[in-house]
Amino acid sequence: MKQKICVHTEGSYEIKSLTPQLSTHPTNLKNESRSLSKKIWANDVITWKLETDTTSIEGRKIEQEVFKLAFLQIGLYIPNRIVQLNKQTADADIRINFSKTDSFWTSHPSTLAFAYPPADGIGGDITFNTKNYIWTPDGKPMSVTKALDLGLISGFQNSNNKLKTFDVQHTACHEGLHAMGVPHIEKSACDGAVMNPYYNGQRIMLQCEIDYLQGMYGKKQPNATQLQNLRKRIQAGVPY
Ligand SMILES: [Zn+2]
Numbered sequence: 524m525k526q527k528i529c530v531h532t533e534g535s536y537e538i539k540s541l542t543p544q545l546s547t548h549p550t551n552l553k554n555e556s557r558s559l560s561k562k563i564w565a566n567d568v569i570t571w572k573l574e575t576d577t578t579s580i581e582g583r584k585i586e587q588e589v590f591k592l593a594f595l596q597i598g599l600y601i602p603n604r605i606v607q608l609n610k611q612t613a614d615a616d617i618r619i620n621f622s623k624t625d626s627f628w629t630s631h632p633s634t635l636a637f638a639y640p641p642a643d644g645i646g647g648d649i650t651f652n653t654k655n656y657i658w659t660p661d662g663k664p665m666s667v668t669k670a671l672d673l674g675l676i677s678g679f680q681n682s683n684n685k686l687k688t689f690d691v692q693h694t695a696c697h698e699g700l701h702a703m704g705v706p707h708i709e710k711s712a713c714d715g716a717v718m719n720p721y722y723n724g725q726r727i728m729l730q731c732e733i734d735y736l737q738g739m740y741g742k743k744q745p746n747a748t749q750l751q752n753l754r755k756r757i758q759a760g761v762p763y
Contacts, residue, residue, distance in 0.1 A: 558704030560640035572615035593695035601740040617647040638701035662690025
């Protein structure tokens with residue numbers, strides 16, 4: 524069976540059909556016509572795991588924190604819990620990787636990241652393009668000196684230059700929602716949504732996309748204080 528995947532790019536986007544690789548990853552799914560894959564996760568607890576991190580952010584803790592915030596936000600609105608798996612051996616529903624070598628980047632170099640909607644095997648998996656893009660927790664330009672230090676570039680560079688980077692926090696939420704089955708929401712229907720098809724740096728989910736997610740998984744009313752605090756943390760960004 525072919526699965527649709529999201530191709531989230533800066534300037535254009537497309538939905539691709541790829542045949543998923545087989546995996547022993549056990550999944551529990553149920554039918555839902557509004558999902559990209561026509562399926563959603565059926566378990567009360569949905570799991571995610573950061574399998575590889577990016578060299579453009581030192582250490583691994585910052586990426587973990589960014590994804591934690593992204594999935595906390597998504598999970599606030601639905602009855603299911605979305606939890607992080609830390610165990611090396613455990614297999615998660617949503618597996619996150621930063622990859623230079625994904626063959627998809629060769630034919631789609633402008634793709635920032637992609638995610639598979641709920642399905643067996645690679646369903647739920649998210650991959651960030653580190654072959655052509657630099658990822659940071661804030662999406663702000665990076666100094667050439669820092670990029671040289673991190674080994675992201677080599678050779679002589681004008682040290683006054685700054686390099687463009689992309690916001691992991693926004694993209695984590697966008698791809699995280701795809702991994703739950705949420706499709707793109709066109710700008711005309713919901714301007715400034717995390718799920719607009721093009722990279723926009725938006726980190727806080729708008730009501731229209733919350734409604735879409737809740738339409739599939741059911742509603743949970745978030746605690747107002749908890750929601751406010753989480754939004755503040757997400758807007759402030761993970762310090763690095
Ligand atoms: Zn997308």
